[in-house]
Amino acid sequence: MKQNFTVRQGALDGVEVFLSVAQHRSFRKAAAELGVTPSAVSQTVRVLEARIGAALFMRTTRSVGLTEAGERFLSRAKPAFEELVAAGEVARGLGQRPTGLLRLTVPRAVVPILLEPLIASFCKAYPEIEVELATSKEVIDIAAEGFDAGIRLGHLVAADMVAVPLTPPFRLIVVGSPYYFAAHGRPENTDDLRQHACLRWRRSSGALAPWSFNVNGQAIEIAVSGPLIAGDFPTMLGAAIEGLGLAQLPEPMVAEGLRAARLVHVLEAYAPVLPGVFLCYPSRRQILPKLRAFIDHVKSRQAGDGKVQAQSVAGRAGSRKKR
Template sequence: MPPPLRLDSLEIFGDVVRHGGFRAAAASRGVSSSAISQSINALEEALGIRLLHRTTRSVAPTEAGEHLLHLLTPALQDIRVAVDGLNQFRENPSGTLRINAPGPAVDHVLCPLAFQFMQTHPDVNIELISDAAIVDIVEQGFDAGVRFGNQLAQDMIAMPLGPRLHYAIVASPAYLQAHGTPEQPGDLLAHECIRRRFPGGTLVTWKFAKDGETLEIVPKGRLTLSSAQQELQAALAGAGIAHTLDDYVHAHVAAGSLVEVLLDWRQTLPSWYLYYPSRRHTSAAMRAFLGFIRDYPWP
């Protein structure tokens, strides 16, 4: 006689498909990979059909698994809505918020917001995932995402997070003394620029604007990194000229350990935007977080 069907195994199955493997699903749930594997094995045994193709490198749903997942996703969402509806009977909202955002937005906007929000909402858990890639937040199980205003899908509700942003071109005093100070963006092509590569493989281009004129260069340099924090470390070490959001460097510029150049060519960007699905139930925890953002005293 097959084992009884457990409803939590259905949710675990959805997590495995969404995360693309047992290990990632286990990490998202804070359990071991073997526990996830046992749940899936029990589910397949209870249903009498294989739901996942397993190889040493990947996990993917079978045709039956795809069919089940298609029907399962809205059903699980309905269950979450029903459970979240109980929040109206609690004094404080509860639950978990999962937010996907680029590293700079997490470092300088979301972390300070989350720290303060959690002090006044002790029953809400927050998970912040740093990710520079554009992802489908609904498919990936996030409550919200953060991107620039011009990167948002039309079916999303968006609200600004803080003021407009600025990129700064900085280098250490020692580097500029040894190699000279660029006066025009084109001068950077003769310098050691600290480059950054996106997760998808493309190099970050440096953009400039002055008096209605815009320029874009592909920086040249021996050092290529993958995060703004790494670029900051390299600039402080005198490895070259860095291009980072002002949030990362303004304290170092004020202290004199870095010098900002090409100030009159500074590029201004839209603010970060928090976005979330317009056609999806908004949880009590998310509603509380949105209200907190609206009332936040932005500079």
Template sequence: MIENSELSELAAFAAVATHRSFRKAALERGISASAVSHAISNLESRVGVRLFHRTTRSVSLTDAGQMLFARLGPALVDMRDAVDSLNSWRDTPFGTVRLNVPNTIAPFVLGPMIETVLKANPGLKLEIVATDRRVDIVDEGFDAGIRFGERLSQDVIAVRIRSDLRFAVVGSPAYFESRDIPRTPHDLHAHVCIRYAFPSGTILHWEFARDGESVHVEVDGPLMLDSQELMVDAAVRGVGLAYVWEQRAAPAVKEGRLLRCLEEWCPLEEGLFLYFPSRKHQSAGLRAVIDALKA
């Protein structure tokens, strides 16, 4: 029979193997990084085999560690599912749900949901990582992610969630003092535009639609940023036009520091999904999150 200490060591091993990081494993386990390191050292001493290659900058599995992780992963999933099945005997779900969501939209999609879910489910914990980096939710140990439909792979289950997101093209009154307000997306070629770069280096194209017509514009300008907050700030300062989520620019628009243009060319984004691996059990906690996001 496996003792509690051994189960704890194996859980720590699985967390480090998933995240390739002692620090991230410690955050997931709710313990210190030194405690995780101690658990791994005890496990390696007990089995007599090195499970990780460690350097000051990286952690990777040895061949033995890869074999153990491959065998251990399904067993841990079965145990989590067994514990989650107890939710049918409770009034509300318990456990932790780990979500990944693009940083650019996180506040507007998750803000209302967080309060709703946590108040309704006192035994539930949410761990949310907001990043515009492309994330493999399986490799990085997430229960689910949020992404636009065109970026989803075919081997996931995707649930459409409610969205009132749309882009806005904005510029300052000072910027428009010497330039005409664009009337169609094609007019943007004559304007100075602030471009957005994803962590991968991919540049965001400005996309528009109206009356069944779709227009993609590759804009130009001297400034490229990886933060929509900085884009709004630069637009307020008159650097150029910014193409950001409507809610991101709303305070500056309301205060008159930014003016909107091409509004009729910026429809609502309808393809926002919460997704998770098709082979993953949908826990009661994840179902609570899905219901709140769809509401």
């Protein structure tokens, strides 16, 4: 079948011209307002009337009036056209300044350790942007589900996505509570895990995730067993703190527990390194100002954190020199 490479005429063709003539009751004044010739206005109205199948204006040499069909058409077309114009202004505003609803799909685990402080500062900096966080353990199709961007672990970022790093690479580490180790001892190597209670994570696919390790430069996976299976990392973290068993979790997630001595790190020599967490979105060409503002905010926060870390290192170095 031969394709038609022209756009067919739509119901809105000529409506703006009609409304201008109806307002001014003059083809000449409408032409002046629209910046076209009176003959062009007259021709457009004739085409519109032919498509509708009714005369919309009564024309004399001295005046222009509306027919009954024109009056009815005006009563419905004017508010509809004004609404379309307003819709265009709203869309234009979204394309020119940071405003509107920013929808992000995120893993639940990263919300407390990464997004809470970031979102708080972003909302204060951009009060005209509303942020919606949709947490899920499944990998959501960002474009198909209407999200502006997603948060992903590095190995889950699709090749056709633009990715902005939110964290540096980090380790996947095994932790347990001091109470657990007091009762069961510490594993010294990966084989010892057979004698330990290991908390497991069920992926969105339904499969149980094995534990991953780096042994002599080789990546290996081990099937473990234990008393609890969870669908998210925060549940596993809480169970580990309560002494239910060992958990393998991202290092940033357990950092506070380690500092507070509620958790202890074991098997450090075997910890694999993950690429980190990324903000990803479909295309640079489709970025609205609200998403661009969020990306810039992320980068500025990272730059600020880097400066703080550099100052801290310099301060410690200076302190050592004085001593």
